[in-house]
Amino acid sequence: MIAFILRRLAVAVPTLLLLIVFSFILMHMAPGGPFTAERALPPQVIANLEAQYGLNDPLWLQIWHYLYNIVVHFDFGPSFVYPDRSVNQLIAAGFPVTLTYGILSFVSAIVLGVSLGVVAAIWHNSWVDYIAVGISIGAQVLPNFVMAPLLVLVLTLWYRLLPGGGWSFSDPSFWIMPVIALATSYMASIARITRSSMLEVLGSNHIRTARAKGMPEYRVIIRHALKPAMLPVISYLGPVFVSMITGSVVIDMYFSTGGIGKAFVDSALNRDYAVMMGVTILVGALTILFNLIVDVLYAWIDPKIRY
């Protein structure tokens, strides 16, 4: 196991390196640049800007400087579009926000989704099942860009219960709507996956044996059914977790959270090269890390899996 983890980590380094180099090249191939503006800047001003940010060096040298600064100083460079801030500062300000509402959404999506799925499977084809399936289909077809403005309309304008947007770490009323909007459709998918996998497990031999032994139903479900039923859910959760904690443009846009989801998209549209690279690396590293964690969890849940 340890050898497996170490091997995977060793592969992660060249993977990230390739990611950086490819993104860097692709980014510079896109038409326009950070200083392309409606009012064309005089060539001399452009030249001054490019000199300031090192954009007049050959591409390979730029990549080299970039990598050097990351490895040696852990410095992801200055933002081209927010000249008062560095990429490190931008990520340090935005990532905790995204991480907070991402983790909360992730936990609520799992708790609600799994409960809904389990309940539906246990009382298969009963009214409980129909309601649970109804809820999860309803939640699935309601995309978050529809849900977000709807939540603001109902909870802010009509009932004046919650602030319509913004962010504060000390006031949880700002967290509620982003979490609902982000968690809903994931919850629905988790419920559906849990339900069908649970149904499959409940029909298997080891469950029949457990029941035949006279084991109480709740113990059958918790001890013997739930764990194997979670396998497909976990493989779904790995990538979902990364995409949740690295932000959602829709959530950041509608609720003005200041999270990095929107910062990422903006950086691409603004050609804010350094911010774009910084967030790409963050997302890339997290994706690699959580895929590894999922693989480890797999082995723990399913004894048949050996690395």
Place this chain on the structure above:
Amino acid sequence: MTKLFTTTALLAALALPAYAVQPADGETLADSQTYTYWLLDAIKTLDPAKNTDVEGSDALRSLFEGLMNEDAKGEMVPGVAESYEVSDDQLVYTFKLRDAKWSNGEPVTAGDFAYAWQRVVKPETASEYAWYMELMNVKNATEIVAGDMPAEELGVKAIDDKTLEVTLTKPTPYFVSTLSHASTFPVPRAVVEEFGDNWTQPDHLVGNGAFTLASHNLGVELVMNKNPEYWDADNVLMETVRAVTVNDNNVALTRYQAGELDRVQIPAGQYPRLSEQSPEEAVSVPYGCSYAYVMNLSDKGPEALKDVRVRQAMALGLNREVIVDQVLQGGQKPAYSWTHWAINGFTPPEGGMADMSMEDRIAKAKELLAEAGYGPENPVKVSLQYNTDDSHRLLAIAAQQFWRPLGIEVELNNVEWKVHTDRLQSQDFDVARYAWCADYNEPSTFLDWFRTDGYNSGKWSNAEYDELLAEAATAEDPAPLYQQAEEILAEEMPAIFVYHYAKVEMINPDIKGLPRENLLNTWYAKDLYRVAD
């Protein structure tokens, strides 16, 4: 003699005090003096030298103060400058500064202005607005930006702590109106040098405006509190100003309706409904920008557009009234000139297509196209490029429909913003949507665009036009020259002018002091106050 008279008149105007706006009789002030306004996006920087955005300028006008301010009508009134004198040759301006203080209690000196202006043009600052000092015609600005001269050579000098002398390269009639722009604001040298790029953080920022920076949560909100050190603080009523970012205009409107915001833009197409529901809140006022379809007349442009008859026909065939009344619906006006109709000192030329009926225009367009050898059987084929935006798309579709029956087939080409501007600037388009906003309230801010060495993305060039504008720069009365220049544009049609902007907003009626007659929408938080319901 005349020049002497002008100088004296200017000084007289400045002798009036320029205190903050005060409540009218019968108005009761609300207990809580806060004003919350909407921003579509994060404020990118609070460094006056690096700011390029309207949103940034709005905040900077509260945090800093330049030599001049604008009043509710957009007229220049004294800011840090108490008065000024102009030399007879119109090249040297001498400003007398008042006793103003930075928010840390230090005095604001002429040296702070000189330092700030030099900083804007210094290549190491890499200011995207370095060109503004060139627009102002400050001596040696161009050479310093090019790196050919040290920044200290800029035509701005602190004679003593209270006297600032500015030298220009040529007489510039609009010079004083450039002085309310954020790029010209003073900055505190000691703070800038101590903290570098981080000097604009809430813990460090020191300003000389009516407000100080309390917090700045990027992309969420910016909060400013009244600055007790401000020279006119006694007359400032507003205590707290908040700029709240909401990236979606419709959600912002909902939050306005929920009472979270005092001012928000009305999303396209919703003005008629809202002005009926809340006539006291829905406001549409002229706003100094013009929208146009620019034709590529460079070597890379399509052959058909080089024929002036084709350009004329396209301009005639575009039904601007329908665009304004049916599509935009926010009090915008059809444009038949490049200069916004409400710009000071501008009278649009008469007798153009504005006076023709739509039927006559279409008949004329068909005639011109036939003469040029085009028509429904042999259509003109061009592409119309626009950047991603709902209203640009709707307008482009409308234009396509108006032109098709005439024999002009337009292929719509939607690209993202950076690609759009990149292609505009490299003449890689046929026809492209463009908008220009006034830098100052005078026709040359628009007309300069079409000069041979202006921004002029379509590369149209006309010697007579260039001469008219050169002449206007020093003329006693440039108005007729500007009108002639517009006549040349109407004749040559290097671009089709579509509409003149309006600022369409919901404004809380409790908030007083926002200017409604300032074409550039330059507002100052120091002039605002909130009345009780």
